[in-house]
Structures are given as structure tokens and as C-alpha cells.
Amino acid sequence: xxxxxxxxxxxxxxxxDDIVGEIDRGLMVFLGVALDDSEEDARYxxxxxxxxxxxxxxxxxxxxSSLDIMGDILVVxxxxxxxxxxxxxxxxxxxAAPPDLAKELYEFFVEQVRSAGLKVETGLFQEHMLVxxxxxGPVTILLESKKAAK
Numbered sequence: 006x007x008x009x010x011x012x013x014x015x016x017x018x019x020x021x022d023d024i025v026g027e028i029d030r031g032l033m034v035f036l037g038v039a040l041d042d043s044e045e046d047a048r049y050x051x052x053x054x055x056x057x058x059x060x061x062x063x064x065x066x067x068x069x070s071s072l073d074i075m076g077d078i079l080v081v082x083x084x085x086x087x088x089x090x091x092x093x094x095x096x097x098x099x100x101a102a103p104p105d106l107a108k109e110l111y112e113f114f115v116e117q118v119r120s121a122g123l124k125v126e127t128g129l130f131q132e133h134m135l136v137x138x139x140x141x142g143p144v145t146i147l148l149e150s151k152k153a154a155k
Contacts, residue, residue: 030141043110
């Protein structure tokens with residue numbers, strides 16, 4: 006499982022010109038679910054996301070977590086994080102989980118993040134979305150559940 010995390014001043018996601026999720030200061034999280042992912046991967050990444058220290062205090066640019074600042078979190082499913090483009094010019098997505106498994110683990114991840122007590126908004130699974138991101142820094146960090154376990 007991969008989570009591409011961006012520190013944002015605000016972010017929103019729209020489907021058919023309707024805003025379906027919107028946050029203020031916090032994190033934009035794009036979540037990619039792989040074939041071999043489990044609830045353990047989702048639990049690990051959710052914990053990592055809410056505790057990731059990438060907000061500034063008076064001394065450091067990376068001292069506080071979303072929990073520390075009570076930041077909002079917007080989660081959008083993005084299977085393209087599992088793209089393999091090492092061969093040819095068109096990416097393949099053979100490592101991405103099928104939609105039924107991906108949706109189940111995506112929803113489990115969202116519930117794990119919500120259980121931390123933060124405001125959590127989401128996109129709509131398997132819909133074409135437009136994402137508006139005001140990345141602060143810019144700060145963008147890729148988290149992976151499998152690499153961390155090794």
C-alpha cells in the first residue's frame with residue numbers, strides 16, 4: 006500500500022462539478038492499494054499518516070503531526086500509484102488491487118484515520134475526480150507499508 010501525502014493549506018475534490026470533499030489546513034492523501042495488501046498495511050499507513058511530523062512549530066519545519074495541530078485529512082483512492090512504467094511507454098497496473106479489494110481496504114484506511122478523532126473527507130471511489138490542492142512548502146512524501154516492514 007502506498008500513500009502520497011501532501012501538506013496543504015486547503016484541498017478539495019470534485020465529481021461532476023460538485024465538491025464531494027473539502028478540507029482546510031492538513032493533509033491530502035492519495036492512497037494506492039496493491040494486490041497483496043491487508044488490513045495490517047492499512048492500519049500501519051493510517052497510523053503513520055496521522056502521526057507524520059511535517060507541520061512547523063516555532064523552531065522546526067517538521068515538528069508537529071496532524072494530531073498535534075488537529076489538521077484535516079482528505080483521502081482519495083488512486084490506483085495509479087501502483088503503476089509500473091519500467092518497460093515501454095505505457096504504464097501497467099498489474100500490481101494494483103482489483104476494485105472490490107481496493108475499496109474495502111480504502112474504506113478501512115479511512116476509518117482508521119477517522120478513529121484518531123480528526124476531520125476526514127474523501128473522494129468517491131472509482132469516479133473521475135478533479136482535485137484542487139494548495140500544497141504548502143511544497144511538501145510531498147511517499148509512504149509505503151511494505152518497505153517499512155522490512
